[in-house]
Amino acid sequence: MTRNRHGINAYKQVAESSASIQGAGEVDKAALFEQYKRRIYQLAHRMMDKVPSNHPLEFEDMVAYGAMGLLEAVDRFDEDRGIQFSTFVDYRIRGAMWDAVRSLDEVRRYSRDQAKQIEQTRQLLEDGLGRPPTADEMADELGVELEEFFVLEGKVQSVQTVSLD
Numbered sequence: 001m002t003r004n005r006h007g008i009n010a011y012k013q014v015a016e017s018s019a020s021i022q023g024a025g026e027v028d029k030a031a032l033f034e035q036y037k038r039r040i041y042q043l044a045h046r047m048m049d050k051v052p053s054n055h056p057l058e059f060e061d062m063v064a065y066g067a068m069g070l071l072e073a074v075d076r077f078d079e080d081r082g083i084q085f086s087t088f089v090d091y092r093i094r095g096a097m098w099d100a101v102r103s104l105d106e107v108r109r110y111s112r113d114q115a116k117q118i119e120q121t122r123q124l125l126e127d128g129l130g131r132p133p134t135a136d137e138m139a140d141e142l143g144v145e146l147e148e149f150f151v152l153e154g155k156v157q158s159v160q161t162v163s164l165d
Helices: 005-020 029-050 059-076 085-103 109-129 135-142 146-164
Strands: none
Touching: 029 059, 029 085, 059 085, 109 135, 109 146, 135 146
C-alpha cells in the first residue's frame, strides 16, 4: 500500500495547526494525531474505494478531512455518553469524509435512489420478459402513472449523464 505524499503533507498541516491552538489544560491534540494517524489513513483508503473514480476528491483531501474529523471528535467527545473515544473518533472521521464527498456531489441522494430503483425495476422486468420492458410496463411495475414515469425517467437520464462526465 503506497501513501500519497500530498496526503501526508495535508495531514501534517492539520496536525501542526491543531498543536498550535492547544491551550493549557486541553487534550494533547498532537499526541492524539500521532495515535490516530494510521486510522485516518485506513479510513481514507476505504473511502476512496467507495467513491466513484470520477469524484473530484483525492486521497490527500480525504486524509485532511479525516484529520478535521479527529479535531472535531476531540472537541465534541463527552465521556458521560458511555461510548469509547476510539469508536466516537471513527464515526467523526468517517462522517467528515462523507460530508466532503456529499458537498461536492452535484446530484442529490434522493435522485440517485430513484435512478437505482428504476434501473432495478427495468432489469427485473427484462429478466422476466426476456426483452426490454415498455414504458407502460415500467409505469405499472413502479405503481405510477405513465406521465410520472416519463418525468422520473428524465431524472434518471440526468443522473446517469452526470455520473459519466
